[in-house]
Amino acid sequence: MSTVGLHLLCLCLFISTTDAHYMYGFENCQFSSEDEHESMFFGYVYYNKQLIVSYNSTEGKFTSYTEKTKEIVNGLNKNQHLLNEMKHAHDECKQGVPDMVKILEESAQKPQVRVFSTKTATSHQPGIIICSAYNFYPKPITLTWLRNGEEVTSEVISTDEMSDGNWLYQKHSYLEYIPTPTDTIECMVEHASLPTPELYKWGRTVPKSRKNKIIVGTAGLLLGLAFTTIGVIYYKKHTKGHVLVPNY
Structure with a gap:
């Protein structure tokens, strides 16, 4: 079964006197079966379309993607309360996997x-x-x-x-x-x-023009055999009891 993700989006907009800046983030709960051990939890934070921070349940920590957020991420990884909150979010993700699988199976459309x-x-x-x-x-x-x-x-x-x-x-x-x-x-x-x-x-197919030629050729062969058979029967019926003498 393909991996399925449940996305929770949080959008934050920051406006300054000169122009607008925006930051948004979302949480991603991914799973590939009803087995809760195959689930993973991710968090992403973007600023002006650039990924700046992420969280990975496999590693159990935050990761920085810019120089300016390195110090912030170091503080996040030392915040045990926040890390416990992320772990709790992953636990909720695992607990909801069976229900999500059931919903997907009921609404799934076969390709x-x-x-x-x-x-x-x-x-x-x-x-x-x-x-x-x-x-x-x-x-x-x-x-x-x-x-x-x-x-x-x-x-x-x-x-x-x-x-x-x-x-x-x-x-x-x-x-x-x-x-x-x-x-x-x-x-x-x-x-x-x-x-x-x-x-x-994938099945190899004969081109349409070639198919037509094969069909016509086969039909002609069968028709020829039919006329040959009729001719042999007619010949035998009308020559029975007669002796053919060669004409020199």
């Missing part, structure tokens, strides 16, 4: 997935295979390419999750590759709506 080619590969030029996931919720999703069961990490480009404007999302992953006749190409989809990852196999 509709297509795996297809847009550019046919040749012996010298790679083709392009696309794995597209549509109409899924919640937003986080992972699309992974597999070649003969092994993950493909090169020649892969993926888009971000894009909103459809109706609480549903879509995402696309592109694989540039020259497949061999024995290769099996699959797109593995991981999403909160899926109890286990699902595999979608």
Whole structure:
């Protein structure tokens, strides 16, 4: 199951006589299953769009990202009361994981997935295979390419999750590759709506024009065999009891 995050946002606006300055922060509770031990808690503080301070429950301390906030962060990390408050927030995050998982499972929308080619590969030029996931919720999703069961990490480009404007999302992953006749190409989809990852196999398709030629050729062959069979039956019926004498 993909990692899910619950965000709590606090926005603060500071105005001076010359211009406006703003600071905002948010808390992020992340979890990947109902197991509370797999949950993590983060805090971020931004000033004028720049990240200046963060908190990580794994490390259990604050981190500074600017020279001006180093001294402030040192004071925060010595403030045991504040550190206990952050630990308490993480405990609340862990306690709420089962309820959040239940809510997500009830509201989750399974993605509709297509795996297809847009550019046919040749012996010298790679083709392009696309794995597209549509109409899924919640937003986080992972699309992974597999070649003969092994993950493909090169020649892969993926888009971000894009909103459809109706609480549903879509995402696309592109694989540039020259497949061999024995290769099996699959797109593995991981999403909160899926109890286990699902595999979608790419199937090689014959171009439409070539399909038509094959169909016409097969029909012609069958028609020819039918006329040949009728001719043999007619010949045998009308020559029964007669002896054919060669004409010299």
